[in-house]
Amino acid sequence: MAQIEVRGLRKSFRAPLRSSGPFGALRDLLHRRTRTVEALKGITFDIEAGQIVGCIGPNGAGKSTAIKIIAGIMNPDGGEATVLGRTPWADRIAHVRHIGVVFGQRTQLWWDLPVIDSFALLREIYGVARRDYDETLADVVERFHLAEVLDSPVRQLSLGLRMRCDLAAALLHRPSILFLDEPTIGLDAVSKLALREAIRDWSAERGLTVLLTTHDMDDIEDLCRRVLLIADGSLLLDGAIDDLRRMSSARRTLMIDLAAGVANAELEGAELVRREGDRLWLEYDPEQVATHELIARAASAFPIRDLTVADRPIEEVVAQVYRDAP
Amino acid sequence: MIRSVRRHARIYGRLAAASVRSQWQYRASFALYSASQLVATLAEFGAIWALYARFGSLPGWRLSEVAVLYGISNVAFALAEAGARGFDVFPGMVRTGDFDRLLLRPLPTAFQLAAHDVQIMRVGRLAQGAAILVWGCMGVGIQWDAARVALLAICVVGGACIFAGLFVLQATLAFWTIESLEVVNIVTYGGNQMAQYPLTIYRPWFRLFFTVAVPLAAINYVPLAALLSRPDLSGLPAPLNWLAPCVGAPFLAACLRIWKLGERRYASTGS
Numbered sequence: 001m002a003q004i005e006v007r008g009l010r011k012s013f014r015a016p017l018r019s020s021g022p023f024g025a026l027r028d029l030l031h032r033r034t035r036t037v038e039a040l041k042g043i044t045f046d047i048e049a050g051q052i053v054g055c056i057g058p059n060g061a062g063k064s065t066a067i068k069i070i071a072g073i074m075n076p077d078g079g080e081a082t083v084l085g086r087t088p089w090a091d092r093i094a095h096v097r098h099i100g101v102v103f104g105q106r107t108q109l110w111w112d113l114p115v116i117d118s119f120a121l122l123r124e125i126y127g128v129a130r131r132d133y134d135e136t137l138a139d140v141v142e143r144f145h146l147a148e149v150l151d152s153p154v155r156q157l158s159l160g161l162r163m164r165c166d167l168a169a170a171l172l173h174r175p176s177i178l179f180l181d182e183p184t185i186g187l188d189a190v191s192k193l194a195l196r197e198a199i200r201d202w203s204a205e206r207g208l209t210v211l212l213t214t215h216d217m218d219d220i221e222d223l224c225r226r227v228l229l230i231a232d233g234s235l236l237l238d239g240a241i242d243d244l245r246r247m248s249s250a251r252r253t254l255m256i257d258l259a260a261g262v263a264n265a266e267l268e269g270a271e272l273v274r275r276e277g278d279r280l281w282l283e284y285d286p287e288q289v290a291t292h293e294l295i296a297r298a299a300s301a302f303p304i305r306d307l308t309v310a311d312r313p314i315e316e317v318v319a320q321v322y323r324d325a326p
Numbered sequence: 327m328i329r330s331v332r333r334h335a336r337i338y339g340r341l342a343a344a345s346v347r348s349q350w351q352y353r354a355s356f357a358l359y360s361a362s363q364l365v366a367t368l369a370e371f372g373a374i375w376a377l378y379a380r381f382g383s384l385p386g387w388r389l390s391e392v393a394v395l396y397g398i399s400n401v402a403f404a405l406a407e408a409g410a411r412g413f414d415v416f417p418g419m420v421r422t423g424d425f426d427r428l429l430l431r432p433l434p435t436a437f438q439l440a441a442h443d444v445q446i447m448r449v450g451r452l453a454q455g456a457a458i459l460v461w462g463c464m465g466v467g468i469q470w471d472a473a474r475v476a477l478l479a480i481c482v483v484g485g486a487c488i489f490a491g492l493f494v495l496q497a498t499l500a501f502w503t504i505e506s507l508e509v510v511n512i513v514t515y516g517g518n519q520m521a522q523y524p525l526t527i528y529r530p531w532f533r534l535f536f537t538v539a540v541p542l543a544a545i546n547y548v549p550l551a552a553l554l555s556r557p558d559l560s561g562l563p564a565p566l567n568w569l570a571p572c573v574g575a576p577f578l579a580a581c582l583r584i585w586k587l588g589e590r591r592y593a594s595t596g597s
Binding site: 013014068071072073074075077089092093094096097099101103106108110111112113117120121124125126127153 | 336427434593
């Protein structure tokens with residue numbers, strides 16, 4: 001049985017409509033008008049133990065709603081979800097004991113207390129045995145490089161350090177599943193890499209299952225073999241990153257640096273999409289013309305100093321999928 | 327069951343200690359607030375004392391008797407207030423989504439809120455209430471025996487339960503509306519003010535409200551009849567005077583049930 005099983009999850013909200021005008025607030029108080037927003041229109045997927053799965057989608061697409069339901073904060077209107085054999089919203093306290101959650105936007109640590117005090121409080125809250133706690137603590141401190149910050153109040157930490165502490169805090173009770181909501185938001189490049197490495201290593205060595213939401217495609221490319229793309233309340237894609245690329249056109253870009261002074265840069269089988277001085281960008285479809293064939297044609301057509309072949313950047317692909325979504 | 331109670335008591339202690347350590351980071355504010363609370367509550371009883379000094383007495387009530395009512399209510403209120411801060415800030419937590427974090431921890435949410443930001447600086451009211459209660463008890467001429475001491479303790483605990491229940495109810499409303507609900511302060515802070523005076527000075531509908539709907543009279547005015555051995559005070563059968571303060575615990579339990587309903591609603595609306 002999969003660790004997380006989600007079947008036809010549905011959820012809609014009634015959002016209040018606000019009246020404008022000087023007496024709008026009063027009118028709303030007397031006569032409340034609402035419209036129904038379907039946040040999830042029946043979503044189904046499984047996640048096996050030890051997988052790292054990325055959940056992407058435009059803002060308001062329903063991915064936070066899905067995570068909230070699976071984490072046990074919210075109950076759905078219809079459908080089923082089983083996490084580690086439990087229904088999250090029916091048995092919240094037993095459920096949350098076995099999961100860890102990190103929100104990129106807010107900390108779960110005690111703002112004015114030293115980091116180590118927060119960790120000790122979480123040990124009490126989760127009822128972790130002393131020996132297990134000591135062992136896990138030593139591991140997170142070494143792996144996430146936290147030795148120097150344990151005695152600092154959380155409010156004095158940089159965002160990157162704070163996120164590593166938050167991640168450590170979410171792992172102290174040895175959850176089987178970790179939910180990360182935009183974990184790298186606002187982090188600098190070095191902190192992002194450190195955080196991703198921490199997540200990847202921990203998952204690999206302890207068999208931790210990770211479900212993360214993000215808008216940073218590097219998070220996905222670095223961490224996730226599998227992507228769930230949610231848009232407009234539906235699961236548009238459940239597959240690998242390459243499947244995501246294939247969803248949009250499979251076109252690639254051939255970038256060529258020419259020797260000076262070539263006027264005509266047309267090439268059969270490719271479309272010139274951009275030119276800056278001696279640098280050309282040619283788009284082509286590898287199904288129509290093989291890459292080596294195209295390169296051979298280019299080499300015989302004009303003098304080339306250098307060339308590279310690139311997939312379309314994943315951001316562009318995702319943006320196009322969002323735009324094409326119904 | 328006992329193990330679970332002990333575990334929760336220990337966690338409460340740790341969380342409360344953490345709150346105090348956090349507040350200790352801002353020592354000046356801590357000291358000033360404690361002092362101002364003490365002064366404010368002293369001034370409050372000073373006003374009652376001044377009434378007596380000027381007008382002699384409320385009909386049939388000595389100052390020491392009023393001091394007992396005042397003391398019970400204030401000690402109970404201070405105890406409830408110490409654990410109510412979390413409920414005070416709860417509407418804001420719903421708005422910002424911070425309440426989600428409480429739902430992700432393996433503890434009941436009401437428990438977490440009661441342990442959230444426990445305010446030791448509210449000792450001002452507690453100390454002042456206790457002092458006036460002791461002073462009143464010594465002056466009021468009660469034949470103190472074990473039963474009466476126990477009754478007084480139950481009154482204080484029962485009162486704390488009722489005030490705590492009112493704080494819970496006030497916070498529960500935030501599950502339904504994000505509007506500011508200071509109107510409920512009428513029964514919390516207002517209830518404390520009300521309970522500081524003998525019930526006989528109020529109009530019947532008002533007395534009925536604070537006896538049946540919000541049973542604050544049951545934790546000080548009614549049992550005072552038993553404490554003073556003056557059954558005529560409450561006009562109730564003598565055993566009821568003794569049993570009345572026991573309503574505190576069921577009142578709090580009922581409020582927590584309503585809280586659960588609110589929590590279920592939150593889970594289905596997410597706001």
